[in-house]
Amino acid sequence: MxxxxxxxxxxxxxxxxxxxxxxxxxxxxxxxxxxxxxxxxxxxxxxxxxxxxxxxxxxxxxxxxxxxxxxxxxxxxxxxxxxxxxxxxxxxxxxxxxxxxxxxxMGIMQQKCAKDKQECLSRLSDLALVLGLSDMSLASFHQGLAQVRLDTLESRQEHAQQQRRLASLKRHRVEAETTLDTLVGLKRRWTDDRESEGDLALRTRRRSTELNKIKAAEDRTVLEDALASRQPQQRQHKKSRPSASEPYGVGSHRLGSGGGSSSSGSSTNVDVEASGLTIAQLDLKEKSVEELQQLLHAQTTSLAAYQEIPPDYALARLKVKEATMRLEELTLEHESLVTQLAEDL
Known part of the structure; x- marks a missing residue:
């Protein structure tokens, strides 16, 4: 400045x-x-x-x-x-x-108003200010209070809706928690079963498969030995048979030699019997080996199918669901083909 x-x-x-x-x-x-x-x-x-x-x-x-x-x-x-x-x-x-x-x-004089009445007038003035009234007439107060009642009613309705939604959310939450507990229990039980009975069955099948393989190998070895000891006897038996074009003497000579061969063959048979095996027993062993091989093949197939089962319960459910959906698609396709065939006829 x-x-x-x-x-x-x-x-x-x-x-x-x-x-x-x-x-x-x-x-x-x-x-x-x-x-x-x-x-x-x-x-x-x-x-x-x-x-x-x-x-x-x-x-x-x-x-x-x-x-x-x-x-x-x-x-x-x-x-x-x-x-x-x-x-x-x-x-x-x-x-x-x-x-x-x-x-x-209204017949009210300010000089005659008591202190509490003046306070009431002050409160009425504050109320008019809160309600946003342009004047303090009775009609304006009625209109403002009616609007307040409408707003209160709408607020109560909204509050009731919110309470219902909250109750519904609580109910759904309880249901979800119950379902979750059930699923957790099922998963835990399935895990225990899979780790106990499933592993035990798998180990049993593997053990039986290994034993069957060992037994089949032993039976195969015994069968090969028996067949090897049986072949010389068959050759000697063929040599001992007389030929129709040979003279009698030769045949008799062959017969004599066949007799010697038969005796040697019988001695070989005696050796086979001495080892505890006969031809009938060898046939039985062959059948037993074939049955063991069939059983081994069946158990191997079952083991492969068991190994294809997914270890996860959720994954197994997904595979089952996928197979179910595929079955439904095939069913619909079959029905459409049948319908088309009926229309063509």
Whole structure:
């Protein structure tokens, strides 16, 4: 803000307004207009008093011009605020007049009102402000209270809906937790069964398969030995038979030799019997080996099918579900083919 100079400073800086100083003054049209604006503002500010003299430099002009414009802005804001205040005052005067008319209409005199009644009037005024009423008439209060009742009813309905939804969510949550506990129990029991009975059955099948393989190998070895010991006997028996084109002597000679061969064959048979095996027993062994091979093949197939079972219960359920869906697709395809065949006929 601008302040007047006093004492020596004012006397030393006092110069004529029209005479230029050593600090340099602006003489263009823009500066003249701004100085005119500053001079007008100073005259309005001091009114009847004499404007103090000052040094008319560029810096002083800029400061005084900013001060003048700032004061004008503040005065404009003050005038607008005063106008708003007057409008609000008139509005409250109008509200007060309406309240007085209402009180007169209802036969209430402010001087005769007790303290509690004045408090009631104050509360009614607050209620009108809360309800957003334009006036404090009885009809306005009825309308505002009716709107409040409607809003309250809607809020209660929404609250009831939220309560029902919350109860439904709680019920579904309990059902989901029960289902989850059931599934966890089934999974735990299935895991225990799979780790106990399933592994035991698998180990039993593997053990029986290994034993059958060992027994089949032993029976095969015994059978090969028996067949190897049986082949010389068959060759000797073929040599001992007489030929029809040979003379009797030769045949008799062959017979004699056949007799010797028969004796050697019988000695071989005796050796086979001495080993505990006969031809009938060898046949039985062959049949037993074939049965063991068939049993081994069946158990191997069953073991492969058991190994194809997925170890995960969820994966097994998915495979069963996939197979069921595939069966349904094939059933639909079969029905469509039957229908098409019936239409073609």
């Amino acid at each position: 601008w302040r007047p100079r006093t004492g020596t400073e004012a006397s030393t800086s006092r110069q004529p307004a029209s005479r230029p100083t050593s600090g340099g003054l602006l003489h263009d049209n823009g500066s003249s207009k701004e100085w005119s604006e500053v001079d007008g503002w100073l005259k309005r500010k001091y009114q009847s008093e004499e404007v103090p003299t000052f040094e008319r430099t560029e810096e002083v002009r800029r400061l005084l011009l900013n001060s003048a414009r700032l004061n004008e802005s503040l005065e404009t804001i003050a005038r607008e605020a005063l106008q708003k205040f007057e409008e609000l005052s008139e509005h409250y005067h109008g509200e007060d007049a309406v309240l007085r008319e209402t009180m007169q209409f």
